[in-house]
Amino acid sequence: MNKKIRKLNKKEKDLIINYLFSINLEFKKINCIIHNLIVLEISGGSHKDVFLPSKTQLDFLLKYNFIEKIYSLGLYFGLIGRSGFEPSLPLAREFAPLCSKECSLNCIFLSENSMKKFLYGKQVLIRESDLSCVESGNVLVVSHAREPLGWGVVRRLQNKYGHSGLLLTPVKDLGWYLRRGG
């Protein structure tokens, strides 16, 4: 099992930039992040893990050159798989303070009841007590106290009687730590 750490290639950078644009992250911030990301690639692996390490961490890696045994480091940013870029739960924690009711970032604020469903990895029909910054697309999911809950996709649904509502589908929710985290 060969492991390699490297900078992102153009295709990988584009995938991540597109995702960060889709949640309305400021260009300045994207620019700041994108050049510092690294990919941990395992030959024959089904996906590639993306990390944002600190300078101290990179210096340590370079000094000891023990790359083949690395499992994880720094801020786990997400993974790049067959279906594109999937943001991580630590990234949700990192960006959650940027969520505001003025919607500078595409966030969705869930009430206690909706939160319970979401954390079980279930779809949530958005209620009046919830607040979504967008009607469709990728969103960072937080509680009303801006506690990070995960990532999701919102879309508008219409039933046969013409009533419409928003549906939140989880991409990654904190409940993952219990279901699959270890």
Added chain:
Amino acid sequence: MEHPRLREVLSKAAEKRDSFIIGLAEKYGYRPYMIARYLEMLGKEETLLLLEGNQTPLPKTIRCNDYLIPCNELEDRLERKGFVLTPIPSFSPYGYKVEKAPISVGATHEYLLGYYFVQGAASMSIVHAMDLNQGTLILDMAAAPGGKSTQILQLTRDRSLLVSVEKNKRRIRALRANLQRMGFKNYIIYHADNRQLPFESAFHSILLDAPSTGEGIIRKDPKRKQSKLINDIIFIHSIQVEMLLKAIQYARRGSSIVYAACSLAPEEGEMVIDFVLSKIKNIKIEEININASRAIQSYFGVEFNPEIRKCKRFWPHREGFEGFFVCKVRKIE
């Protein structure tokens, strides 16, 4: 590599099989050699207290992650959900005993948000024996599932680089998940055998919470009363010695190594330290400021190096939680 008198003490323990030992072994469900060792260390009266103490399940304890939430706020949130918590300040300023839990402590939103870790009280006091300063390099040599790794980063406010090493493929997933869940970033996890690391004299502080026979957690795993044979102790002792010798290699001069094992077995505690002290000249043992009993000084006729008095032991019937051995080794300048 092993203590030259390891097999001798274990044979003595195995040979002692009088009716009192057999009677206690049968009554409480232990292997007789274990009872013989407890009698050697504690005498009759206290052995009975230990055996009775081990009959009661281990209390549930949690460590509040004050890196993410003030502990009084966590207390309020959990109490609103029907939990009853009691602080256990003599073990850790962030430790709580869970007296009542309406749902599993590992299934609350607060747990998922990383606001606390479910961790034994003795286990959470081990990290307080370490030299932890911000801006340093710290090694956790047997890190999964991450209780102590997350505590190290909590105490250094995520401002020291922690290198966490774990060999077991299944357990390393839990280590990563816990470090992430609890909001830390300043770590590197290596999936490796901790005896084969290239980190010569690299670290300012090292924790070796060594793999053990688990004799300290019989309250959690009563099967342990029967599951380990004398050969298992010999095997694990030699691994612990090897790991501690490596830990000393990985430490910078002047820095410290905290050795711990969740076991009551002197073969995994005092005898490991005694042997390493006889092999390595540039180390000394330091006093540790944690609330626990003194290590033992003699065992089946073996007198340990007097320095070992400075090491500590957690006894289930004295300190009230899991059994542990802990010792702080300083690599001399």
